[in-house]
Amino acid sequence: MARFTKKKRDEIGRPPDELFFRGEKKIASVRLKIIDFDASNYEEVKLSKTKEVIKYRDSNSVTWFNIDGLHNADALKNIAMTFKLDNLILADVMDTQARPKVHNYDNCVALSIKMLRQDETSYEITVENLSIILTKSVLLSFQERDGDVFDPVRERIRNEKRRIRKSGTDYLMYALLDIVIDNYIFIISNLGEKIEDLEDELLDNPSRDILENINSLKKELNFLRKNINPAKEMILALSKIESDFINEASLVHFKELVGNIDQAIESSDSYREILSDQLNIYHTTISSKLNDVMKLLTVFSVIFIPLTFIAGIYGTNFDFVPELKYKYSYFVMWGVMFFLTLAMLFYFKKRKWL
Amino acid sequence: MARFTKKKRDEIGRPPDELFFRGEKKIASVRLKIIDFDASNYEEVKLSKTKEVIKYRDSNSVTWFNIDGLHNADALKNIAMTFKLDNLILADVMDTQARPKVHNYDNCVALSIKMLRQDETSYEITVENLSIILTKSVLLSFQERDGDVFDPVRERIRNEKRRIRKSGTDYLMYALLDIVIDNYIFIISNLGEKIEDLEDELLDNPSRDILENINSLKKELNFLRKNINPAKEMILALSKIESDFINEASLVHFKELVGNIDQAIESSDSYREILSDQLNIYHTTISSKLNDVMKLLTVFSVIFIPLTFIAGIYGTNFDFVPELKYKYSYFVMWGVMFFLTLAMLFYFKKRKWL
Amino acid sequence: MARFTKKKRDEIGRPPDELFFRGEKKIASVRLKIIDFDASNYEEVKLSKTKEVIKYRDSNSVTWFNIDGLHNADALKNIAMTFKLDNLILADVMDTQARPKVHNYDNCVALSIKMLRQDETSYEITVENLSIILTKSVLLSFQERDGDVFDPVRERIRNEKRRIRKSGTDYLMYALLDIVIDNYIFIISNLGEKIEDLEDELLDNPSRDILENINSLKKELNFLRKNINPAKEMILALSKIESDFINEASLVHFKELVGNIDQAIESSDSYREILSDQLNIYHTTISSKLNDVMKLLTVFSVIFIPLTFIAGIYGTNFDFVPELKYKYSYFVMWGVMFFLTLAMLFYFKKRKWL
Amino acid sequence: MARFTKKKRDEIGRPPDELFFRGEKKIASVRLKIIDFDASNYEEVKLSKTKEVIKYRDSNSVTWFNIDGLHNADALKNIAMTFKLDNLILADVMDTQARPKVHNYDNCVALSIKMLRQDETSYEITVENLSIILTKSVLLSFQERDGDVFDPVRERIRNEKRRIRKSGTDYLMYALLDIVIDNYIFIISNLGEKIEDLEDELLDNPSRDILENINSLKKELNFLRKNINPAKEMILALSKIESDFINEASLVHFKELVGNIDQAIESSDSYREILSDQLNIYHTTISSKLNDVMKLLTVFSVIFIPLTFIAGIYGTNFDFVPELKYKYSYFVMWGVMFFLTLAMLFYFKKRKWL
């Protein structure tokens, strides 16, 4: 599982508008993809140079311009110039460690959010900073590497009949954020399934493995919460934004997203409580089992210790031990031992140890 | 007990207005029931086709149109067309996993809430998403299966003298929500009874069964809380709604509901604390019992270990052990052992172990 | 101790204005008492019929009309008609399980609160729903049974010089609520005294009884909190109410009540923390004592086990054991044992076990 | 340590304006002290009768009138009459158990706060209710006993050059409150020092004494928190008060006090967490030490139990035990035992028990 990323010493004190890439380089070179569409036309293009985007900038169609790879400051500077974006905006895009936030600029709306993705086969969760810049007719999305969770949106765009083909960039942004948050819920519910599966073994067979599982699920949940929870604030701000690029109808959709992220957070809160409860139950079960172990040892010891003592007494080699001479001593000893054992068993029965 | 429902991969990225059924199919076919009434008339009808509802749509009487089964998108589409409802509304109705919410549309008020029901004989709790759409003269209620908690309301409607017969759809909606929340309180108080019953055995006989009970009650309570708590927000929004379909007098009733749901939530919070306390008490009792067990073992061991050692000494076969020859050695040994035992008992008495 | 009251199945879905008694019948028949006073006159009367109250309704004096017993719907209906009260108000009065609340009606102010009373001899705590309806010149108080906490107020009314004789119904209501809340504080501080008394035995002698005490005090405190905490909201609303029946000067007093109920809640919060701390300390003390027990056992065992083993070796009956023949073997054995014991004691001393 | 004060039965239901002393009498007779000053003059006087204060009432100088002892209702009544104070105000002064509060009356500002004082030699903490009544030219301060924390203020007043000599009663009030809150911080930081001192022994030598210390520090901190935390609300209200007796410049000082009390509360919160952590660490260390103890016992037992068993076998007196006859049996037995011991040690080494 990915660890929390660290702040490094050389990342301190950078000016806010410096195009400094903060994060790990996750892709060799920057990749640029264009999806351009309106109600009747649809086009998908890979660009080789950032300048080529200029022809889409002023068209009337909706253009989704996706940039994979944030480590190349020059490429981003070109994009900034093409769309007349302030350096501050691009510097934010390159700071992949920042908290999710939304800013309302004069010529665009810029936001960032963590995109979580779970591999379909390895179940590994990857986290990546997604930045979106929204202008009238172009939506720019910035990702740290190729591969994302947006295929269902692309599918919908390709389908001529979908509402998305008739809507603007704001609706496209909604669709993207919706998918990001749906993935939050999806990943949390997958984790939750694993958590609930622990239940069955918890009381019956509290092995060390379960403890390890609880521990690693706790860490994973912590990791998810740290990435998901701060997004709430951003989504809430977005749902109240006043911008020329976002119309009333889209605001309604953004308000829906608040409910969705609430659901994600509530789920993760629930699972966190459940994990804490499980750890408590585990610990208590362990203590209870220890009790059983010790009862067994004590019952055995308390019964046999006096018996062994008696046998020891008559194993002494004193010249004069009167009982040794008596013919039935041996049987009397057995009798006494039998009686003592019965008494002990009765005592333990009464105290409900047996 | 029902588990939290999961988000599946193919549920991600659906457009917000797609009539996609999210949930389990719990009923074979859609069933439509009409209760139509005003102060003087009363009629109960089962419809076979959704189109038949049209004659009630514009009548002056109050019509309660109940739809059981949400998996049939076509049936819902027909209903949407009949009542001129936006696709978004019906898509929400079909998303049985969504959080409770209320929306104020131009031509209707739409809300959803989780309906909890406890079987009278098996005591099993089922959860189901209830959606209500309120227009001037028709209230549409959507449920996932047949069977609900609304019989007392139907009873009241049948009774000509009841206030409900003289009131509008808003009062009918209040009556339905009131029953849903009353059932929350009812189910929580049933669960609470089970929780309080644990008390008696907790200190006397902390068996593993009690631990299992505490654990399963915790899970059940968690499940209830997850379904009930999010409803608070919706009810609060409802109590402040401004809509042509809801008059002032009904708002007063909705405000009462806020108090009721608060009571439900406070109860569940109380029981949650009690369960945590019980687990703590259980664990502490277990530790305290272990102490008793170990004290017994230690007292026995500490008394007998030196005695057995002494007997062992005189069981050695050395050719020359002076004490063995002495006639009263055996009795002296018994005396020493007796004195040692007394000393030990005195010591344990002083340390309050006995 | 009283348990939380349950919601029963037949209490679900009642219309809000139905005069349905929810609770236990705690008194055989309804009792009606009148205290009527102004600055110069004072009268105390028991009524046999509800209708007799009518002569007080429109008098200029202040009338305190106390009704004990809420199970008789007819009696309440008569009262409602006499004072022209909405059925909703009386239905609320009869719902003894409701949360504390205050409503500002056109012709009255109605509120309810839990009245806690501690018996002077048995120390038992009883809880009862108190409803107050305030009109210009009459204050109606509804209780579930006879006996209440209001004697000091009656005393003050009987005393001609008291301010209460010159004040209106609003001041009377303040006086009643003040006493109810004073009793909260009184009962909590009594409970607190018991909690603090536990302290002394907690560390010295952590017996099972203390655990039982902690547990039962926890439950009692829980019970108090559940009854007291929801009153805060009501008192707060009351301190901001705008009503013709309550003048500015009384609002100042109501504001004082907010401080008082805060004090009650803060006290109960403190005691809750203290109880949790005590349980923790108890558990830790138990563990620490177990450590002592096990150290004792281990020290004894570790010292004697090797000695007993040595004795056992020389108790074997092999034909040829060279040491047995040697004259001083026995004494050498004692020497070795003595040395071993010393070494062990030194070891335990060094590890601070002794 | 002082316990939380109790509410007694006869304190319930008192009218709000009754001059009833609630608390313990801590001083034999009431003492009256006057400090009167302006920029150029300074006078310190002990009064024998309350009436003598009248000459200071209307002077232009600033008068600080300190009253020690609150149990004498007559004396307070005289003061009330002299300054034309409502009975309600004096009744509040006499209620030493009330929560800190501030009231803005027409002719004065009245407030109360808990004054904590730590004896310089015995380190004992005493708590006392301090009431302050502020008028244009007189500040009345009411304390339960003589002795207070205000000497530094008196020192400053005596010094002609200090700002306090040129300021009004509001600045004097600020100076007094500032000292009260400084004492909060002082006492908490003293307590904190004791808490931090526990650290060193916590892990090395978790004796029962440390547990007792943690427990008693917890109680002391609880006591402080209960007295300090409610003051925040009062100070906050004070910093926003609008009164003729308090000018803008003093409000700025009052705002500083909010920061100071926040610091006190944050410190006590920190120390509370630290104490909880310490208890946890203590408990865990205890468990970990128990583990060591049990490992030692187990290692010893597991090694010697089989050896002693073998010796026991050859100590039996059967007529026919073939091994006994064999000449080297005894040495073979030693060999086997040696090997067994080695095997055991190896096993424990591998499991990291040694």
Added chain:
Amino acid sequence: MARFTKKKRDEIGRPPDELFFRGEKKIASVRLKIIDFDASNYEEVKLSKTKEVIKYRDSNSVTWFNIDGLHNADALKNIAMTFKLDNLILADVMDTQARPKVHNYDNCVALSIKMLRQDETSYEITVENLSIILTKSVLLSFQERDGDVFDPVRERIRNEKRRIRKSGTDYLMYALLDIVIDNYIFIISNLGEKIEDLEDELLDNPSRDILENINSLKKELNFLRKNINPAKEMILALSKIESDFINEASLVHFKELVGNIDQAIESSDSYREILSDQLNIYHTTISSKLNDVMKLLTVFSVIFIPLTFIAGIYGTNFDFVPELKYKYSYFVMWGVMFFLTLAMLFYFKKRKWL
């Protein structure tokens, strides 16, 4: 690690405008440094007297006046006079124990914040109170000792092309605060790395060292939180300040700081939870290991105790023990013992102890 600083008795009751140094003297003499710059010029000067600063006071360039050492009241008084600052402001600067705060004065904005610094080689964290006073053209920064975290800002100032050269004192203040907060995040993430490193050993080898590590990391985190969390309030107030010395553009930057400090606080909250979880896991692992130890002891004891008892029986020296005479008795005994052992092993196997 630095401890929380204490409030001393002689620090109580100081007037708010007294220039009293509260804290430890950390530097021998006061050092004064000037960095003066505008878009084209740059100058770095060390002053020997506070008066020399006067030539910078009214220049048009931006002047950063850094003062190291706060214990010299005279030096500060000179500065106050030069810049016509109220004594209150300088008194605040000298109170190094105060909470972070910001004040908006007529002729300046004054704020204070804790500056945390981690030594690059020893990793030791030092805390220091930083005060900043902002006027139109001069920024005064006060530190307790020389050495700070501001070198990257100085670097940027030296570089002619940087935005900071063209901006005012408000942007300079932003740059300084940004670095202070970046250091918070940096230090927390370093601590976090240590916390995460504990994980690996936690379950495998829960030694006492890990407990010590958890404890000391808890204390360190506590220390950081106590210094960092109160800064949030100040930064928030700063982001909403209305002052002539701060322009709109800088307010945008201050708002960014709110996000940064939130990130710091959220990180520290996460790590606090993780540490608590680790302690829980540690304790539970310890209990689970104890279980293993006790199982081993019990299995061994329960198997061998009866065997040893049997051997003891036939070691008795009674004259008449029939079994002893029988030739195969010895072998029968072995057989019985073998069978008993098998039975025991089977029993333990069934209970999953082996």
